[in-house]
Amino acid sequence: MAIQQFEHGKMTLEQFEILLDTLGTNFDSWPKMKQAEARNLAQTLDGKRLFRGAQKLEMLMMALQSTPQSTSQSVPESSSESPLVNSAVTPCDTQKEAFLEKLADIPRRYQQNSAHLTVCNRMTLFVTQALAVNSDGSRLFSPQRLASQAAAFAAVLAVGILVGITPEETPTGSGEIDLSETWFVASSDFELGE
Amino acid sequence: MPNRDKADDTILVARVCAGDSDAFRLLVIRHGARFRMLAMRFTFDQALAEDVVQEAFISLWLKAGKFDGAKASFTTWFHRIVINKCLDYKRKRQFSALPDGYDRADPAVGPEVKLAADGASNRLKTVLSALSERQKTAVILSYYSGLSNQEAAEVMQMNIKAYESLLVRSRAKMRKMLMAEKDDLFAAFA
The missing domain is CATH 1.10.10.10 (Winged helix-like DNA-binding domain superfamily/Winged helix DNA-binding domain)
Incomplete structure (x- = not known):
């Protein structure tokens, strides 16, 4: 965003400052045409001061990201695998795993409101699962299948409407057909003579 | 792969909604540590962060029906819950004391x-x-x-x-x- 503003002209110290906050202190990741200018500015007294400030911030953020406390370790995803089975367990890990066990115990300690187990929820579950990707990559109700069904439905509907609005030739001038005239014709065949 | 994970999270929440504690456990194992860390960054207090995340997971267990997979992914939705709870706690509580575990020995x-x-x-x-x-x-x-x-x-x-x-x-x-x-x-x- 800030980059477009400074595409032309010589970079000022203020622009250098904004770009430092936007792009960071690694000039290699800056736009190529700005890299040389930025490096030159970083050599000036004020530029150096700004650069050092930005570097301080990056170092602080990185130091905290890499501390053991902030490192999120991968945990087994299967419910059958307990996270407590790691071989090299530190006190930090134990604390974290104890906390996870406490969380996993929530269903035992808190009763779900039965109102949640409504037909609607069960339907949501069914539909969600039906739309999910199967292990073989196929979908029960893929968008393509749903679209083709919708198209077929629309086509049948359109044909029905067209047939409905087509004027029909009527045997009578009034335009009314008395279907009841032929209702009992066939039954006369079965009449027994007296 | 990330899409698959998101889809799985959505199904897991739907199963939680239907009272499936195994699905809940899976969500805890998958995301619990991450949200604990996030809350710690907000509160700088481990005990408070754990309280916040526990409360968020209790809400998930009791009110999973509020999640709408069409509007947002589970992680986006749950980030919002945890962050809002952190901010609520912060408004209620003053952080005058050092965080728990500040001076605890860590042999690792x-x-x-x-x-x-x-x-x-x-x-x-x-x-x-x-x-x-x-x-x-x-x-x-x-x-x-x-x-x-x-x-x-x-x-x-x-x-x-x-x-x-x-x-x-x-x-x-x-x-x-x-x-x-x-x-x-x-x-x-x-």
């Missing part, structure tokens, strides 16, 4: 690393406290949540441009604060 970490980490943690706390809640949230989401800027913007219900500009302003403010400090304080990280 060397003393000099621990000292540097504690120093950095305190410095970060000071710097972050100078930011507004929105700026602080943007910084924490950007550096510690593992979310992309787009996802972080969704968590904060902002467009990406506004989020990035908020992030730049936050970084500028933090940088100016750090520039005012003495250079030698950072020797530990050099």
Whole structure:
């Protein structure tokens, strides 16, 4: 965003400052045409001061990201695998795993409101699962299948409407057909003579 | 693969909604540590962070029906819950005492690393406290949540441009604060 503003002209110290906050202190990741200018500015007294400030911030953020406390370790995803089975367990890990066990115990300690187990929820579950990707990559109700069904439905509907609005030739001038005239014709065949 | 994970999370929440405790356990194992860390970055207090995340997971168990997979992914939705709870707690409580476990011995970490980490943690706390809640949230989401800027913007219900500009302003403010400090304080990280 800030980059477009400074595409032309010589970079000022203020622009250098904004770009430092936007792009960071690694000039290699800056736009190529700005890299040389930025490096030159970083050599000036004020530029150096700004650069050092930005570097301080990056170092602080990185130091905290890499501390053991902030490192999120991968945990087994299967419910059958307990996270407590790691071989090299530190006190930090134990604390974290104890906390996870406490969380996993929530269903035992808190009763779900039965109102949640409504037909609607069960339907949501069914539909969600039906739309999910199967292990073989196929979908029960893929968008393509749903679209083709919708198209077929629309086509049948359109044909029905067209047939409905087509004027029909009527045997009578009034335009009314008395279907009841032929209702009992066939039954006369079965009449027994007296 | 990430799409598959998101789909799985959505199914798991639907199963939680139907009272499936195994699905809940799986969500806890998958995301519990990550949200604990996020809450710790907000509160700088392990006990409080754990309370916040526990409360969020209780809400998930009791009110999973509120999740709408069509509107947001599970992680985006749950980030919002955890962050809102952190902010609520912060409004209610004053952080005058040092965080729990501040001086607890940690045999896994060397003393000099621990000292540097504690120093950095305190410095970060000071710097972050100078930011507004929105700026602080943007910084924490950007550096510690593992979310992309787009996802972080969704968590904060902002467009990406506004989020990035908020992030730049936050970084500028933090940088100016750090520039005012003495250079030698950072020797530990050099």
